[in-house]
Amino acid sequence: MKKRVISTVLALAMTLGLAACGEQPAQPTQPEGDTGAVATEAGDAGSAEVTEQTPDAGAASGELIKVGIINNDPNESGYRTANDADMQKTFTKENGYDASYAYSLKNDEQIAAAQKFIQDEVDYLLISAAGTSGWDTVLTDAQTQGIKVILFDRTIDADPSLYEASIVSDMAKEGQTAVDWLSSQGLDSYKIVHIQGVMGSAAQIGRTAAMDKMVADNDNWEMVSQQTAEWNAETAQQIVQSVIDSGKEFNVIYAENDDMAKGAVAALDKANISHGVDGDVIVMGYDCNKWALQELLAGNWNYDGQCNPFQASYIDEIIKGLESGNAPAEKTIIMDEKGFDATTITEDDVNTYGI
Amino acid sequence: MKYRLNSLIHKQIFIPIAALLVLTLFNLIMDPSFFAITLGTNNVGKAVLTGNLITILDNASELVILAIGMTLVTSASGGQDISVGAGIAIAGSVMLRILCGPEGTADVVKAPVIVAFLACCVVSMLFGAFNGILVAYFKIQPMVATLILFTAGRSIAAWINENRLPVINDPTFAYYGNYIPGVVLPTPVFIAIICVAAIFLILKFTNMGLYSQAVGINPHSSRLNGIDPAVIKLITYVLLGLCVAVAGFIKVSRISSINYSVVAKDIEMDAILAVALGGNPLGGGKFNMAASILGAYVIQFLTTTLFKYNVDSTALPAYKAVVVIILVVLSAPVVREKINRSVKTLKSKKAVKEA
The missing domain is CATH 4.10.280 (MYOD Basic-Helix-Loop-Helix Domain, subunit B)
Incomplete structure (x- = not known):
């Protein structure tokens, strides 16, 4: 045998x-x-x-520009899927690029991928870092090899001289835009149910900070409940359900992403609380998923803040600039991010900005 | 009466019952309105019962169903399946893929829900069988064997739907996770009751319970008695797969959508906890199904209570941990035995004094 x-x-x-x-x-x-x-x-x-x-x-x-792109796993979220698709669409051979990709949600694996790209002698290294620390050595290596580094979506704790540019979303600004929009609604009193993302994430910190400040500064802004649903729709539903069950009054749902806003709305529907345009409760979300913008268009929600995943065109511009010898004017480039209002959103907006 | 109380304390089911009583008492003292149940209307104008108790029964459903399967797996294989959360993502993804078709969104479901449900049962049971085969025939530690799907499951789920996040706008699909028009209780409550009834019938009319305990206590002697331990273990994992499918069905129906990375996140830990709270030895062998099911309700009761008192988001896990530690330590067989013994010595001392 x-x-x-x-x-x-x-x-x-x-x-x-x-x-x-x-x-x-x-x-x-x-x-x-x-x-x-x-x-x-x-x-x-x-x-x-x-x-x-x-x-x-x-x-x-003449010759293709070799870029090594290190990104997070596209399955992570709708945001990441859109971000990756945008990269794939921009860095094509037709546009003069020879792109290789590496995906990981783990910092050490990303750093290993960066080392591999350096050995492969790419011209540019584009990094969306999973973690903020530990990148100094590999970036120094890149610099000595004459490889230019561009960070996108996420910043890292490294000396700015080690990279050419960093293209990021300003979460605090996103939060401020949303809160400013809310205060422009001119309600007599704001009773807010605030559903947070995973505690400590950049998006949560930025989006919470603006709201916390507003509530602290104004007497007619009241935080009815502030809890984390960890980006999870069902948890958000439970939290809002518990607020309703305990009979507390509220007129604003401020959710830090679309999924959680959806969960919250499910709880409102169960209790027959009207929401959206002309409703009793203002519903706010983030990320501009296509289905969320459609909710806005239908008037079921009131506001959706954009978290722009489309960094590829910015990067493209910077690389073209560097190739012709022009360094970008600023190291940190903050992207344009909109906030959509249900009363003014159009079908075109849904198609253009929906992810 | 006294005798009865005594015998109850010695029973395994005492711990979850005591925990329920303590939580009830706590809420009664803090705010009796916690238990108020009111008849309201939902957004389609149908009468529904609302209140914290209903919410607990409703939201505990998935956990109860998972606890059933997890108890059997624990008993027979002496280990736990940590891939149930990822399994739910897969089951839900299969379901939505069939109902939405390739477009990723559907205003009317594209296939009968029962077909999608059966398909998702089959897929889930196959994944259950995969885990079961690794555990039963390859003799891999259950936690290690299920680590494979724990890691890969959510990516598989995303892959099934080609990375889209499908949304179903058909209100009939939401019936299963919310209310059927005209019924005052949420549908998941009924689904949980059906599952509980089914498992009790199985345990009463088949030898499943006896065999899995025999295999868990001593596989060699059960083999000598003509029971094939591998087959029994495999069956328990397939049954858990079925439970996962039902739980996944409820989860996706609740919000008519899915987010692979966060759906049913950490639910495996709660399911294992339910088994532990029921006082079942996690090393396999004897089990008490009713105690596990009550354990699941205790966990949801605790979660809803913490939401209700608006515990600070960052502190929430800590509160939960403290309660859980107390309950698990109390329900540990070693501690129970010690308590019993000290109670006995106290009594005998008392008896001596009286004499």
Whole structure:
């Protein structure tokens, strides 16, 4: 029995070996057809595609710009999915880029990916860091190799000289925009149910800070309940349910993302509390998911704050600038972020800004 | 009377009952209106019962259903399945994929809900069987075996729907997680009751309970008695898969949508906790199903109480932890035995004195 197993394994190994040998001669022929770095880099994956496309890309800008993109896992949220799709759409061969991607939600894996990209001698390293610390060494390595680093979406704790630019959302500004909008509604009294994201996340801190300050500064702003639902719709539903069950009055739901706003609205519906435009309760969310903007359009919600995932065009501009020798005017670039009002939102807005 | 009380204290089910009583008492003292149940109307104008008690019964449903499966798995395999949260994400994703079709959003469900539900049961049971096979035939520690799906499950769920976050706008789909028009109690309560009734029938009319306990206590001697331990273990994991499917169905119906990264987050911990609170030895063997189910209600009671008193978000887990530590320590078999013994010595001393 044992012998038979061993012989099968051996036979398999030999056939595989043969197969591997059979493939080899094909490889060296490919780079010959092409010039320089691009073809050698293309190596094992998709080399045929590159050879086909190089002529027209070459006509446009000579050589492709090699970028290594380190991002968080696109499954993490709708925001991340939109962010990744935007990157994939912008950094194409047609636009003069040769992009490689690495995804991880873990800082150490991201740093390892960065080291690999440095070894691959990319021209630019684009990083959306999972954690803020531990990046100094790898960024110094990049700098000595002449690789330019651009941070997007998230900042890191490193000396600003180590990177060219950082394109971020200003969560505190997002919070301020939303709270300003709310105060412009001119209610006599604001009784707020505030549903927070995961405590300590940048989005939670920024979006909470503006609201906390407003409540502290104004006598007619009252915090009925402030709890974390950890971005979770069902938890948000339970929290609002418990506020309703204990008979507390409120007229604003301030949720720090769309999912939680949706959960809160489910609880309102159960208790027959009207919400949205002309309703008793103002509903506010963040992130501008397409379905959320449709709720706005239908008048079921009142406000949705944008958290802009579309950084690729900003990065593209910076790279083009750097290539022609112009450093970006400012190191930290804060993106434009809108807040949508249910009374003024249009179908076009839903399609343009929905993620 | 005294005798009865004594025998109750010795019973396993005493701990969850005592915990329920303590929580009830606490709420009665703090605010008796906690228990108020009112007949209101929901947003479609149907009469529904509302109040904290209803909310507890409603929101505990998923946990109760999971606790049933988790108790069986714990008993037979002497370990816990930590992938149930990820399993719920998968089950919910399958369900929405079938109901929404490839578009990712549906105004009217594209397939009968029962078809989608059966499909999600099959998928969940397959994943349950996967866990079961690793545990039963490959003899991997349950926590390690289920770690695979715990890690990969949410990505698989996202992949099933090609990374979209589907939304169903059909109000009939929301019936299962909220109210059926004309019924005053939330539907999940009934689903939980059906599941509880089913498991009690199974335990009464089949040898499932006996066999899983026998396997949990001593697999070798049960093998000598003609029970195949591997098959029994596998069956318990498949049953847990079924429970996961039902829980996932309720979860996605509650908000007619899903977010893979946060849906049913950390619910595996609550399910394991329910088993522990029921005083069941987590190392396998004997179990008390009613105690586990009560344990699940205790956990939800605690959560709702904490929401109700608006405990500071950052402190919430700490409060929960303190209560849980007390309950689990009290329900640990070692501690129970010690208490029993000290009670006995006290009594005998008293008896001596009286004599």
